[in-house]
Amino acid sequence: MERARADRRQKTELARVLRAEEEKRNIANGNPGDIDFQRLIAEFRAARAGSDQPHAAGDLKICVALRKRPISAKEVARKDHDSVTVFNPKVTVHNCKTRVDGITKYLDSSDFQFDHAFGDVDTTARVYAATTRPLVPFVLDGGRATVFAYGQTGSGKTYTMVGIQRQCAEDLFRALTAAPPTRRGSAGGAAAAAATLEVYVSFFEIYGGRCQDLLNRRHRLDVREDGQGDVHIAGLEEFQAASAEELEQLIDRGNRNRTTHATESNDTSSRSHAICQIALKEAGGGGRLHGKLSLIDLAGSERGADTKSHNRQRRMEGAEINKSLLALKECIRALDSGEAHVPYRASKLTLVLKDSFTRRAARTVMIATVSPGASHADHTLNTLRYADRVKETKVADFADA
Numbered sequence: 001m002e003r004a005r006a007d008r009r010q011k012t013e014l015a016r017v018l019r020a021e022e023e024k025r026n027i028a029n030g031n032p033g034d035i036d037f038q039r040l041i042a043e044f045r046a047a048r049a050g051s052d053q054p055h056a057a058g059d060l061k062i063c064v065a066l067r068k069r070p071i072s073a074k075e076v077a078r079k080d081h082d083s084v085t086v087f088n089p090k091v092t093v094h095n096c097k098t099r100v101d102g103i104t105k106y107l108d109s110s111d112f113q114f115d116h117a118f119g120d121v122d123t124t125a126r127v128y129a130a131t132t133r134p135l136v137p138f139v140l141d142g143g144r145a146t147v148f149a150y151g152q153t154g155s156g157k158t159y160t161m162v163g164i165q166r167q168c169a170e171d172l173f174r175a176l177t178a179a180p181p182t183r184r185g186s187a188g189g190a191a192a193a194a195a196t197l198e199v200y201v202s203f204f205e206i207y208g209g210r211c212q213d214l215l216n217r218r219h220r221l222d223v224r225e226d227g228q229g230d231v232h233i234a235g236l237e238e239f240q241a242a243s244a245e246e247l248e249q250l251i252d253r254g255n256r257n258r259t260t261h262a263t264e265s266n267d268t269s270s271r272s273h274a275i276c277q278i279a280l281k282e283a284g285g286g287g288r289l290h291g292k293l294s295l296i297d298l299a300g301s302e303r304g305a306d307t308k309s310h311n312r313q314r315r316m317e318g319a320e321i322n323k324s325l326l327a328l329k330e331c332i333r334a335l336d337s338g339e340a341h342v343p344y345r346a347s348k349l350t351l352v353l354k355d356s357f358t359r360r361a362a363r364t365v366m367i368a369t370v371s372p373g374a375s376h377a378d379h380t381l382n383t384l385r386y387a388d389r390v391k392e393t394k395v396a397d398f399a400d401a
């Protein structure tokens with residue numbers, strides 16, 4: 001009896017010393033974040049080690065992927081720590097909590113599963129290869145493909161989209177200039193079409209429900225739906241690109257216009273949707289549209305909460321963003337289930353993307369980006385819930401002590 005108690009005391013003392021040493025080591029390594037939570041998360045990961053699945057081939061009509069960025073040095077210095085675990089195709093958010101006793105710490109972990117889950121070691125090239133590369137032959141075959149980056153401001157939307165834009169430009173022109181591939185074979189396939197196609201790019205932004213041309217000094221654009229149900233963006237400049245380099249330069253110009261403006265007026269880029277469209281048109285065919293690839297960097301998903309702001313303009317912008325992100329989800333869901341009614345008129349964003357939702361040959365990729373920090377857990381959960389609802393997937397919620 002006496003002995004057992006002494007044993008227990010000794011063990012507790014040993015654990016205390018080990019913890020203190022580990023904490024000291026962490027701080028020396030520049031990681032001052034909560035050691036107990038980090039230990040619980042490490043245990044969780046050890047239990048799941050090796051459960052990573054290879055990335056599945058990407059021939060999905062709707063593909064929903066998750067990307068977690070690495071934690072930044074700044075976040076670590078602020079005593080934040082990585083609280084998102086990725087084992088493809090699963091992602092787990094660890095909500096770090098303390099029991100009512102005020103001492104016992106525990107993780108309230110939520111599991112999600114997507115078509116792909118990318119962790120902080122996965123490069124943009126890898127994300128691109130699994131999600132977006134399969135869209136290139138699809139567009140060459142006359143399809144409408146759309147890639148969205150959705151997530152909280154600072155979670156890596158632009159980082160991901162800029163990399164994807166570059167790789168798309170390269171792959172598109174590689175395919176266009178390649179010797180006829182034999183894989184598809186048929187006369188109407190990508191190779192036959194490629195010989196007679198021209199590439200055009202346009203780039204615009206939707207800010208507070210208004211469209212502005214990013215390749216033409218933010219010229220204000222009007223969006224109209226004509227009697228045939230075709231949507232036109234009046235005044236939008238379109239530039240032809242004869243090579244991957246030209247296409248990249250044009251896209252860079254649009255991206256620059258976006259960010260320059262952002263620093264001038266307090267980060268408007270987090271409140272706007274940027275829409276880069278690469279159109280393939282038939283050469284000598286009166287410019288008839290063949291296929292289209294839309295690459296979209298969405299407004300920060302947290303901006304929907306600006307509806308509580310004291311600033312009237314912020315409030316209205318927040319409401320507009322909320323509306324467009326909800327409409328987007330509904331349109332993708334309608335596309336997924338093959339519903340006849342697609343509510344694309346519910347927002348400017350979905351209106352300009354009408355043909356991406358209503359054509360039979362349409363495919364969509366949603367890349368949900370999240371920050372790893374425990375301090376962002378609520379926003380991260382919101383992003384994952386949104387991505388989860390875009391497509392029906394299984395969710396398992398569990399708490400582990």
Ligand code: ADP
Pocket residue numbers: 068069070151152153154155156157158159160369
């Ligand atoms: P968002 O567009 O969602 O606001 P950004 O793309 O601007 O976020 O990313 C925020 C910061 O994180 C930037 O400094 C960016 O370079 C960095 N970052 C984002 N994703 C990654 C990543 N996967 N690897 C490394 N750094 C990243």
Ligand code: MG
Pocket residue numbers: 157158159269297
């Ligand atoms: Mg951004």
